Amino acid sequence: MNNNTNNNINNTLGNLDVMNPAPRCPVTILLDVSGSMSGQPISELNAAVAQFVRETQADEAASMSVELEIITFGSTADVVQPFTSMASVTPPAPFVAGGMTLMGAALSLAERDLAARRELYRAQGVSSYRPWIVLMTDGRPGDNWEPVAKRLRAEAERGKFMYIGVEIGNSADHATMCQILPTEPGPVKLQGLRFKQFFRWLSDSLKSVSASAVSDQDNIAYPSVASWADLA
Amino acid sequence: MSNKKSSKVGGLNWAKLGTVAAEPATRACYDPTGVAITLEAKDEKASGGEGIVYTVPGKPGFLVKVYKRETLENPSKANAIRERIEAMCENRACQAMKGLAWPLMPVYGDASRKNLIGFAMRACKGMPFSSLFNGPASVKEKFPAWNRRQLAQTAVNFVKRVRLLAESNVLVNDFNPANFWVDEQCNVSFIDVDSFQIADRRGRPLVTHTYFASHTAPELLASPSALNRPRTVEHVAFSAALVAFQLLMCGYHPYSYQGVPDGGGCGSPDENLRAGRCPLGIGADCRLPDCWYKLWSQLTGKLKNAFITTFRNGHSAPAMRTPLGDLEFALNGLLITMAKDADPDRVSLNPCKVKSHEWIQTPAAPRSFMPRPAYPSRGFMRTPGFARPPYVPQQQYNPQGYGRFPTPRMGGTTSNFNPNLY
Numbered sequence: 001m002n003n004n005t006n007n008n009i010n011n012t013l014g015n016l017d018v019m020n021p022a023p024r025c026p027v028t029i030l031l032d033v034s035g036s037m038s039g040q041p042i043s044e045l046n047a048a049v050a051q052f053v054r055e056t057q058a059d060e061a062a063s064m065s066v067e068l069e070i071i072t073f074g075s076t077a078d079v080v081q082p083f084t085s086m087a088s089v090t091p092p093a094p095f096v097a098g099g100m101t102l103m104g105a106a107l108s109l110a111e112r113d114l115a116a117r118r119e120l121y122r123a124q125g126v127s128s129y130r131p132w133i134v135l136m137t138d139g140r141p142g143d144n145w146e147p148v149a150k151r152l153r154a155e156a157e158r159g160k161f162m163y164i165g166v167e168i169g170n171s172a173d174h175a176t177m178c179q180i181l182p183t184e185p186g187p188v189k190l191q192g193l194r195f196k197q198f199f200r201w202l203s204d205s206l207k208s209v210s211a212s213a214v215s216d217q218d219n220i221a222y223p224s225v226a227s228w229a230d231l232a
Numbered sequence: 233m234s235n236k237k238s239s240k241v242g243g244l245n246w247a248k249l250g251t252v253a254a255e256p257a258t259r260a261c262y263d264p265t266g267v268a269i270t271l272e273a274k275d276e277k278a279s280g281g282e283g284i285v286y287t288v289p290g291k292p293g294f295l296v297k298v299y300k301r302e303t304l305e306n307p308s309k310a311n312a313i314r315e316r317i318e319a320m321c322e323n324r325a326c327q328a329m330k331g332l333a334w335p336l337m338p339v340y341g342d343a344s345r346k347n348l349i350g351f352a353m354r355a356c357k358g359m360p361f362s363s364l365f366n367g368p369a370s371v372k373e374k375f376p377a378w379n380r381r382q383l384a385q386t387a388v389n390f391v392k393r394v395r396l397l398a399e400s401n402v403l404v405n406d407f408n409p410a411n412f413w414v415d416e417q418c419n420v421s422f423i424d425v426d427s428f429q430i431a432d433r434r435g436r437p438l439v440t441h442t443y444f445a446s447h448t449a450p451e452l453l454a455s456p457s458a459l460n461r462p463r464t465v466e467h468v469a470f471s472a473a474l475v476a477f478q479l480l481m482c483g484y485h486p487y488s489y490q491g492v493p494d495g496g497g498c499g500s501p502d503e504n505l506r507a508g509r510c511p512l513g514i515g516a517d518c519r520l521p522d523c524w525y526k527l528w529s530q531l532t533g534k535l536k537n538a539f540i541t542t543f544r545n546g547h548s549a550p551a552m553r554t555p556l557g558d559l560e561f562a563l564n565g566l567l568i569t570m571a572k573d574a575d576p577d578r579v580s581l582n583p584c585k586v587k588s589h590e591w592i593q594t595p596a597a598p599r600s601f602m603p604r605p606a607y608p609s610r611g612f613m614r615t616p617g618f619a620r621p622p623y624v625p626q627q628q629y630n631p632q633g634y635g636r637f638p639t640p641r642m643g644g645t646t647s648n649f650n651p652n653l654y
Contacts, residue, residue, distance in 0.1 A: 019367040019523055021483045023500055061410075064366040125521055127488065127500040162244065185244045211410070213445035214500030221281065225249045 017085060018124050022064040023214050025129040025206060026083060026117050028110045030103075031095065032137035033074040036171065038097035041138065041193055048195035050091040055203040062203070063087040065129070065210035069113055073106035075099025083117050103137060104145030107180075111148055114161070129209055129217050131161040134202065135180070136190075140173035149180040156182040166190050166198060189230040197228035255284060259298055261349060262340045269339070271296060280424070282442075283350060296339055297426070298350035304341075314338075314348045316438050319430055321351070325400060331356060331393075331413075331421035356421035358413035361390075361475065365409055365483025368581035375416055379579040380480065380530070381570050385418040387476040388563045393420055394472045395556040403429040403463045405440050407447035407471035409478065429463045437462040446485065446502035447471050450547055453506050466550035473542040473559055480531060480566075482581060484524045486510055486543050508547040513540035529587040530578055532569050535562040 031045065049070070057063045063086045070081035072095055080092050114131050121128045133152070156163035165177050165187040177187040190198060204223045212220055225231075259271040271286040278285045283299040304310050320326070320335040327334050335351035364371050364383075371378055390412060394404050406427040413421040427442035439462050445453065449470040452458050477486045485501035489509040499509065511518045512528075520528055528536070538554040546553035554562075570579050577583040 017367070018521065019369065019482075021481075021485060021488060022366050060363055060366075064370070125488065164244070185246050188246045213447075213502045215445045215502040215506075222244065222249055225246060229246055229249075231247055 015084070015088075016120055016124060016126065018126065020064055020085070022061070022210070023127040023129055024067050024121060025065045025209050026067045026069070026114060026131040027206065028069045028071060028114060028131070028133050030071045030073065030106045030110055030133070030135045030137075032101060032103070032139060032168070033072045033095045033097050034101040034139055034142075035074070035098050036101075036138050037168075041168065042095055042097040044193045044195045045136075046094040048199040049095075051196055052199035052203050053086070053089050053091045055200065056086050056206060057089070059203075059207045059210070061210040062207045066206050067117070069110075069117075071106045071109050071113075073102045075102065077102050077105035077109055079109055079113065083113060100142035101137065101139045102143045103135075103141035103180075104143040104148055107135075107145060107148045107152060111152055127214055129214055130159070132164065132206070133161055134164045134166070136166045136168060137177070138168035138172050140176050141180075145176075145180065153180065153182050164188075168193075188225070191228055191230045194228040201225055201228060255300060259286075259349075260341075261296070261298065262343050262345070263352070264337055264340070264345060266343045266345070268343070269296065271298065287355075288352070293355050294336075294352055295333070295355050296350055296352050298339065304349060310348075312438075313426075315432070316426060316430070316440070317348060317351050319432050319438060320426065323400075323402075323430070326397075326402060331419055333421070333423040333425055335426060351426070353425075356413050356423055358415035358419070358421055361409040361412045361414060361479065364414070365478055368482045371482055371581055377416070379581055380527075381567070381579045382418055383479050383482070384563060384567050384570060386414050386420060387479040388560060388567060389414075389418055389420045390479065391472055391476055391556055391560045391563060393422065394468060395560060397428070398465055398468055398556060401431045403437075403465070403468050404472070405429050405463055406442040406444055407475055408444035409447070409475060412475065439463070446487075446500070446505060447474050448505075449550065450506055450508065451550060453502075464550070465556070466546075466553050469553045469556050469559070470542060470546065470550070472556060473539060473554060476559065476563065477539055477543075480535075481524060481527050484527070486512060486539065488524075489518055508544075510543045510547070512536075513544045516544070526577075526583040526586050530580075530583055532562070532566050535566050538562045 029049075031049075033042065037045065053068075056066055056068075066086040067083050068081060068086055068089050069079065069083045070092055072078050072080050075098060080095070081089065110133055114133070118128065118131070120126075133156075152163065155161060163182055164185075165181040167174060167177055167187050167189045169190075172189070174187065174189075181187050201223055205220075208220045208222060209217060257273040261269050261271060263269060269288060271288075275286045275289065276284055277287050277295060282303050283297045285295050285297045288294050288296055299310075299313060303313070317335050317338050321338055323334070326332060327336055333353040333356050335353055337352050338345075338348050339350040339352055341347040341349040359374055363374055371383065375382065397404060404422070406424060408424070411422065411424040413423065415421075427440045429440060430438050432438055439460060441459050443452065443459060449467040452461065452463075452467060474486060478484065487501045487504040487510050489499055489501075489504040489511060499507070504510070509518070510516060511520050519525070531539075538559050542553045542559075575587075577585060577587060
């Protein structure tokens with residue numbers, strides 16, 4: 001475990017309402033808040049995350065199924081939103097950009113917390129959809145990222161979770177992202193600063209997931225990414 | 233970048249997702265008399281996998297469902313839809329049923345009426361069952377005045393509606409709880425009815441492939457081709473019992489298994505449904521969690537038996553499943569018991585304690601294995617004018633032998649008492 005982590009595992013489990021029979025969909029969003037994100041990018045990102053919370057909460061099935069964790073990484077990797085049912089999430093305080101890009105530490109937190117969450121589901125007999133990990137960055141990792149990235153990538157390639165990587169701007173290290181993420185679907189570049197469009201797509205996708213039966217999650221028709229993804 | 237390849241995980245493929253054609257913002261369509269109706273994106277009420285539902289300007293209380301371009305561009309799907317909708321529009325009895333979004337008239341994409349693109353229907357009121365299936369708190373939030381009496385009444389109304397439809401040669405097919413609505417007075421409504429199985433003019437079933445995996449009889453999930461088989465009343469009885477169970481249990485799925493035998497997770501309800509892992513009744517190698525067991529314990533013995541018969545014994549033997557009429561009768565029995573019983577736990581959404589068990593009758597010989605006739609000649613149909621046959625409780629069948637049944641008694645526990653049985 002990387003030392004640049006600020007949270008104790010007991011704090012990251014959050015509450016699990018066992019009287020809610022909806023299958024859960026744990027979602028971990030890893031956000032780059034390094035110095036290069038300062039200015040308009042971080043303000044756009046803040047607005048988009050708040051919108052994502054509101055829009056997902058507005059959908060009843062998604063608000064009962066999705067459990068959200070937000071991890072930011074800059075000079076430190078922090079769990080700013082421990083796993084919480086979307087129905088109970090309040091939009092996080094605005095992120096402040098600064099420092100380097102401790103992506104490896106953030107990936108370690110995500111790996112630890114997802115494993116703990118799945119174990120909690122198993123112990124409590126709560127069924128779940130495949131977890132989602134969303135990684136958004138505009139740079140390259142500034143710490144030891146390879147071991148944890150390799151493990152996560154292997155898990156994702158075995159279909160254990162949905163792993164989405166979004167590159168922000170031209171300074172994102174595409175070659176490294178290709179090593180971090182599974183080959184398919186691979187990283188995708190954000191058009192400009194279209195954070196809101198991306199998070200709307202993410203919200204709509206999670207609504208589709210939570211409206212489906214667990215065994216049908218591979219057959220979900222996801223919405224178009226044309227509004228935010230640079231596929232050129 | 234590898235985004236040109238297809239994804240093996242969850243069907244994500246960036247390139248493919250980027251090229252999905254958007255539905256037109258405005259649609260011009262025509263009723264059977266050639267009158268034009270303009271549907272705009274702002275009038276969109278709901279969107280599903282196959283179609284989009286619009287409100288109709290100037291026609292409150294009516295909706296139009298238009299199938300998506302992707303669906304209509306597939307000739308075989310388009311032909312099947314046309315045949316189905318035109319047949320449904322001839323069924324006056326179902327059109328007259330309250331709380332049923334039955335196709336009233338076809339809607340065409342051109343004035344020449346060659347190109348059927350959807351249908352008009354009545355709007356339904358209420359709240360989807362799925363909104364109540366997120367635990368007792370969700371029921372209280374949606375209908376603050378409700379307790380389990382209203383849930384039981386809703387279950388009665390739901391099963392009765394499914395039975396009446398089946399007796400009219402209409403079999404509910406897609407038991408997605410979002411397709412069934414209820415209002416505060418417990419009136420149920422069915423939407424998305426174009427997925428129902430109906431008979432054509434020659435009596436042949438028009439099979440649809442729509443299904444909801446966690447609410448479908450296991451034999452239909454056995455293989456992709458099994459879903460092509462015509463639905464039978466046994467399929468419907470299984471799925472209807474499942475929804476009724478969830479209503480009474482505030483959304484808890486009867487196949488939410490608690491065994492965790494392989495360390496690979498408890499499994500989703502649909503996975504457990506396929507495998508037949510059910511925590512109800514004797515012989516189950518797992519048990520309901522305590523919080524849910526309290527709710528289960530408040531049901532009557534006959535009703536528990538009806539569920540156990542369907543979900544355990546009837547899992548692999550469709551003929552064993554509790555018929556819709558019997559299930560309705562047992563649900564009515566619960567309502568009567570609730571009215572008589574002064575114990576507030578009987579109707580509470582959050583019972584404080586486990587009710588002492590109510591024993592069912594001495595297990596007797598299993599029901600005949602003689603399979604019921606399949607659709608469309610259904611043996612369970614009653615001829616109009618005939619009296620209802622007397623209710624015969626479904627006895628629990630134990631495939632392992634009768635020796636494992638405990639001796640019926642009035643109460644108390646013994647070392648071999650299995651609290652999960654009743």
